Amino acid sequence: MNKKYFLPLAIAAMIGASSCVKLTEDPKANLTPGNYFNTQSELDGAVTSAFRALAVDGAWGFTSKMTAYFGADDLTTHPESNKADSREFDRLQGTSTNSSLRAGWEGPWNTIYQANNVINNYEKVAATTPDAIQQRTYAGGQAYFLRGLCYFYLVRTFGALPLVTGPAEITVTPARQEPAKVYEQIISDLKAAAGMLPDKWSNSVDVGRPGALAARAVLANVYLTMAGWPINQASNYGLAATEAKAVMDSKKYDLVPDYLDVFKTNNNIESVFGLQYNVAGQLFQRSFGATCIPDDEGGWDDFFPEINYFKDAPVCKRTTETFYTTIKHKTLGPVSWDDPRTATKHPYYNKFRYGVGDGIVETPTKVISFNASTDKTTDVVRFAETLLTYAEASAMSANTVSDDAYEALNKVRRRAGLLDIKKGLTATAFRDSVVAERKYEFAGEFGQRWFDIVRLQLLPQVIARRDPNEFKDLPLNPAAVANPGPKYIAPIPIRDLNLSPGWTQNPSY
Known part of the structure; x- marks a missing residue:
């Protein structure tokens, strides 16, 4: 044949x-x-x-x-x-x-x-x-x-x-x-x-391999996604809540106490599944270090947040740890991100600078050196996402917000340095609070924000909130602004x- x-x-x-x-x-x-x-x-x-x-x-x-x-x-x-x-x-x-x-x-x-x-x-x-x-x-x-x-x-x-x-x-x-x-x-x-x-691999040589709980955590995300666009089957909320709760009830995972430690350590208690890297073994992670360091500091300037996304962030410890707002300019010394002499006039991501201690070497006033390649694990699923998936899915499936749902959301907020969300919200209002939390908990992390925008059809709001000075010489596609659906x-x-x-x-x- x-x-x-x-x-x-x-x-x-x-x-x-x-x-x-x-x-x-x-x-x-x-x-x-x-x-x-x-x-x-x-x-x-x-x-x-x-x-x-x-x-x-x-x-x-x-x-x-x-x-x-x-x-x-x-x-x-x-x-x-x-x-x-x-x-x-x-x-x-x-x-x-x-x-x-x-x-x-x-x-x-x-x-x-x-x-x-x-x-x-x-x-x-x-x-x-x-x-x-x-x-x-x-x-x-x-x-x-x-x-x-x-x-x-x-x-x-x-x-x-x-x-x-x-x-x-x-x-x-x-x-x-x-x-x-x-x-x-x-x-x-x-x-x-x-x-x-196995639920979770116990042997140190197998750390980082996906276990049954990692599969269930991803499955929870799958069901949550299917409750939104393009599948739009609300019955999947209940399935998402069930899978996420199973991961929570296993007691195998938790939040690391300090948000920044998520990005400075590998395979910590919060990492449900991550891709492993080893520079010595010629397997390079190049999404930390140089890639998000400003050109004004000698970095690659590959990605950073939009202006209003940064400005809309809640005032809290997590926001301080997430964003980088004082540029250690190569010739000017420390300047604010919005100084007109900077290349992009944008804030940057602080949390991606470090790798596992191999991303950057710097003093309070200047960058000494940085690496293009690090050993930092890419956390594909972390426990914070499982908590927030459960919070949203359980509320939307039951059309009411349980104490467990409030606790799942508030656990993430407390680590961020925010006050608890008070009880009494409708399911939809609570869902919106969870989505707002996801927006900054996963800032800049591998498609997380985009996938929320897609499943909840938020692109018109995102476009409307874009700062008019956001690289005004490079405007958005007019056809996409008029009809964002195909994008x-x-x-x-x-x-x-x-x-x-x-x-x-x-x-x-």
Whole structure:
């Protein structure tokens, strides 16, 4: 039989193979299952390869992974320099030819391909003892988790997707499936992961691997998203609350006492799941350190918050720790962020400067040195999100606000240095308070604000609140201002669209 590859996936697979070789990963992790999956060690290598495929610089290891999310108010970028890709989406003028957009597409697809390889073949590894069977099952569970997680990011970013759960070599290019169908697969994968994995890995060498509770935390986020646009099924609020409450009741996670420590430490008590990095092992995290340090300090100026987003932040300890407002200018010395002599006249993110102590070296008046690459974990899900998911979902599902919901929200607020929300709110008013809390709890964090804007259809309000001096020489796309609806999803990268007969581009692109 003549066969052809699903080309976007095949290309992703080749990229993944080259990435793994560069990262000194055993290249056997990318061979075909027929001549590879013979031992648990080989199976574990394939799982590690899938994680690395997602973590590398061309995937989720650099700020390019956030390109499609620059329409949110917590992200903007330098008006000049080499930031054209981010500026496109910041102005709601994103295009399918945007080169940085591919990081948000190829990284997850490459991981899906490698996860499929494990899922379809892990049971072929001989296992005759209970411990061997368990280890084999754990490998399969991690693959299900990664596939569900990647599809979750892809469907929220690009909308309708092909559902590929078998080998990449197929007879036809698969059609794109509507989001509801994709969510069915995501739920199935995460439920499978939750049933196959330990609640939380206890061995220090396995810290950072997803457990059953991580799968349930992501599943809670999935259900919360499905309660909003585009699925709009309110019944999912109850399911989201149930999954989040299970994670809370496990007592395996908590908030770290100091908000800034979330961003200065790895795999802390708040980290439910995060991607791991190791500079010495050639696996670089480049979303901390140089990337968010101002050009006036010698940094890269890749992203920082919009002016009114910063101005609207509540007065509290978390806000002080989140934002960086005194620029240690290379020639002028310390100046305020809005000094007309600064390059962007914007505040910056303080919480992303440090990495795990390897991001920047500075004094109160000047920057001494900084790094482009750090070992800082990317926290994909942290316990604060689980608390806020529960608070919102439980109130909206019951149409009343329980004491537990108030406590979940107020626990996050207390850590921020804010007063408790007083009881007596309607469910909708309480939901709005939770969303306002999420807005600043997750400031600048990998699509968090954008995904809230999308599921709650908040783009008109975000556009209306934009400061008129926000790079006024680079105005927003007038068509998007008049009709923002099509901008809630990004375009399919043009190369992948051209390689996929039968696919049509998302509206307005």
